[in-house]
Amino acid sequence: MSSEDTRSYFAWNLEMERVLAYVLRDQSNLANKGDGNWKAVAYSTVAQILSKYFGVHLMANNVKNHFKLRRTWYGIVSDILSQSGFNWDNTNYMITIENEIAWKEYVKSHEEAKRF
DSSP states (O other): OOHHHHOSOOOOOHHHHHHHHHHHHHHHHTTOEETTEEOHHHHHHHHHHHHHHHTOOOOHHHHHHHHHHHHHHHHHHHHHHTSTTEEEETTTTEEEESOHHHHHHHHHHOGGGTTO
């Protein structure tokens, strides 16, 4: 395996997200989720299925880290949407703002929000 195959960072694409959702649904039906977190077998199963399906070398830790990142992003977006003048567009699946100046001020004190 090359260092590219074993790197700790793994880029996810939309199709991987879709397959992830299907696999997690199945893992949930198998009761492989408890106390708000997925069991180790669920992470391993996701990694095995995605690796085989997409021809990549994905580890259980890649899956765990993906969940951590999604939780972080959810928190950031939730905080943005709790601010006055920031809304969610259900058609385009994006944050909308009423005032560009308000966004610039928000980002000054919330650097992590820039990507959104």
